Amino acid sequence: MARYVARRILQMLPVIIGTTFLIFLMVWALPGDPFAGRCGQRPCSDAYIQAETARLHLDQSLPVQYGYFLGNMLQGDFGTVSNGDTVLHQLGRAFPITLKLTTVAIGFEIVLGIGIGIIAALRRGRFFDRLTLLTSLVAISFPVFVIGFVLQYIFGVRLGLFRVTVQSGAPWQDLIMPGFVLASLSLAFVLRLTRASLLETLNADHVRTAVAKGLPRSLVIRRHIVRNSLIPVVTYIGADVGVLLGGAIVTEGIFNIQGVGGLLYHATKLRENATVVSVATVVVLIVLFVNLLIDLFYAVLDPRIRYE
């Protein structure tokens, strides 16, 4: 197990370096003046440009710049925004809110996705099954901002069941609707995955044996079918945790949530390149790290998997 973990981490290193370098390249190397729009409607003063160029090592070659950036990140210095606030501080404020939103969204995925998926599989080919398959296809197809606006309009504006936008501090009850909107796409995938996986297990030999020896139906479903089918579903949900923790730019924008996604969105709009690179890097690291954890967790779920 320890050897496997070590190997996976070694495999991950080039990907981390490559990905961060790619993001760095996209932000700094693409044509475009890094000072455009930084000083309002007029061009920046020479003194400011010189000071910033020296601070960000813009006069050096790109690999050298990347080296400085990587070194700073390793020391916990994620850069400074032009108003003097550190990126780390901004992330510290935004991350707990995104964490809350992710918790709500994953809750929906587990309860509704797995629940409806199981019911659909057990009633395969009947009306309920067809209806859920069709609904999930619609959820996959409709862009998240369409779903967001429609639900916001119906439940927030028309029916008044939920607050239209989230208050500062993001109390849990305000996050129910944004969480559902955020979860909608993955919910559909979880549902379909659960259904497909369950259908596969339904035909397995051990299930036939369990039925043949006279076990009650509910027991067969609970112990022999559902438990054996959930491995791919758990893997998917785990990967989704990584993605959702990376912030939901659109959903956070619609419901005015001050999370990681909102931070990133405002930073790109203001051309706060330091923030963009740092936040994007942190997001990618979170995704990769969570994926590693899932791979390891896999072994706990399915004892047949050996890591040698």
Place this chain on the structure above:
Amino acid sequence: MSDPDAFATLDTIQEPPGGPAAVATGAGRTLAGDAWETLRSSWVFWSSCTLIVILVVMAAFPGLFTHVDPASCQAARARISPSAHAWFGYDVQGCDVYARTIYGARASMVVGLIATLTAMIIGSAVGVYAGFFGGVVDALLSRLTDIFFAIPLLLGSIIILTSIPTPAGSAFFSILKVSAALAVLGWTSTARVARSSVIQVKQADFVSASRALGASRTWMIRKHILPNAAAPIIVITTISLGSYIGAEATLSYLGIGLQPPVISWGIAINDAAAYVRSTPHMLFFPALFLSLTVLAFISLGDVVREALDPKAM
């Protein structure tokens, strides 16, 4: 999970003997033939095809659907609700929402098409090379794929699009930029699919036979590998065409995708978003067309995949 096959046999038995289905079950049964038999009887297949044909005609000849000029806007009729005179009402600028929705199809289709084709070419090239040659080539190309795969589509395109400046008023450049950003980040899923299906095909006996007969690598890839690995690539291309159209709209909605001289559903939704409480019709119609377009491509890909591989999700 052999049930779909069982259903298929039931269907063919119910056909009158000598019909096309009975011929297909004979000795000359192919994967494509089988898939076609399944697709022919699927209403999802036919309705998504119809929808796609209508949308393509709409994108190519918007003048067939409306005589109103989408650029003729009068501030006096801003935000008027739908009526018999203007079916979809008027938007913030006082432009006809129906005309702008019809004309908006073109930008979405063009972006989707360019992005998908580019992603398909890059992705299958990388995937086929990695899968066919294996070893060091595979390791390098797979790591490269991993690196691009780790960057989320939306996040990456935001970074690319905000970094490259757009000259104002250039519709063509604006469309090209968005398509390029989506393709650069989107090719990885095609590459992964292509790689795994090439590895599967590579082990088949007829490939070994071809190699034993002295076939060159290019010949083998062209004649044996590509035709047999194409099905999953086609499926993922159809599905990603839908999701790229959705992604374009999302980027345009965020204000960093297509820029205003272009008429696009995403831009229309962005303009309407601020008024969603008072005049939702301005947001509703472009959103409806956008969603139907994405739905059409994704359901088409979904039924084709089911027909080609009944085991998949």
